[in-house]
Amino acid sequence: MATAFSPSNSVTVTTADKFIPDIWSDEIVAAYKKNLVLANLVMKMNFKGKKGDTVHIPAPTRGSASAKAAETAVTLIAATESEVQVSINKHYEYSRLIEDIVEAQALNSMRNFYTSDAGYALAKQVDTDLVQLGRSANGGTAGAAAYAAAYIGGDGTTAYVAASNNESALTDAAIRRTIQRLDDNDTPMDNRFFLIPPSSRNTLMGLARYTEQAFVGNGNAIRTGEIGNLYGIPVFTSSNADTTSGSGAARVCLMGHKDSMVLVEQVGVRSQVQYKQEYLATLFTSDTLYGVAALRSAASVGAAKSSAMFALAVPA
DSSP states (O other): OOOOOOOOGGGGTTTTGGGHHHHHHHHHHHHHHHHOSSTTEEEEOOOTTTTSSEEEEOOOOOOOOOOOTTSSSSOOOOOOOOEEEEOEEEEEEEEEEEHHHHHHOTTTTHHHHHHHHHHHHHHEEEEEHHHHGGGGGOOOOOOOOOTTEEEETSOOBBBBBBBGOOOOOHHHHHHHHHHHHHHHHHHTTTTEEEEOOOHHHHHHHTTHHHTTTEEEOTTTOSSSSSEEEEEEEEEEEEEOBBOOOOOOOOEEEEEEEGGGGGEEEEEEEEEEEEEGGGEEEEEEEEEEEEEEEEEOOOOOOOGGOOOOOEEEOOOO
């Protein structure tokens, strides 16, 4: 006998609780933010809810002061300004199809794993795209994993040559030389960062200089991966640091400024759940849409945007 039509027989948030993705979304966003490293250190632009596939960021040329002579007109400054275009062309997703039998029998820890894993996977992809912008550091070729414009970690002066495997362990001299390069390029002192792979952290931890005064840990650090402060620059370690191409690939340290690159988010991390009756399963998907671009990592961007990021090749 059919149930009589009545509002009391409606599907409510209580009866459909298993298919409401709010908790999934909250947990995934939390996991995503927890696992971001470089994305938290560079410029971030919110493009959510806006239409279009390209963001145009002005890159004006710095002007210079002119001496004012008595009874003469001021000196006018005119320049044809340039721009940096950021294509929003990176759309990544993480999906699981969870059958009803699994939903009924699995522990709640299964969902905890999936939400954490989704956040980690998406965060790693975003960080990877940002980290690989370091390939254009110091006027290098964007997208080329050879790091032809990088220096070796041993002195910060010798050019890295992938074919010769001449990378060397990070030293104090190389760190100070790289800081000087940023200073010489008139890069602001604040908002700098130093991203290193685990191998370089191991090197630093073995040097008394960095475990005493020069390397100061931050007990209140909340940013993922931060391990200390070196000559006034926060140091972060990440297993996602880039790897050079070729035989005997090296790992790469990046020292730069917040304005060296930009992350534009058009669709932040979101989660959706849909019941697929034909499979007697629930489809869970988490995705994000964004774009990344180098702003001041390559000297080719223009004199006003001289390099604000440098790469050091170190052993893996």
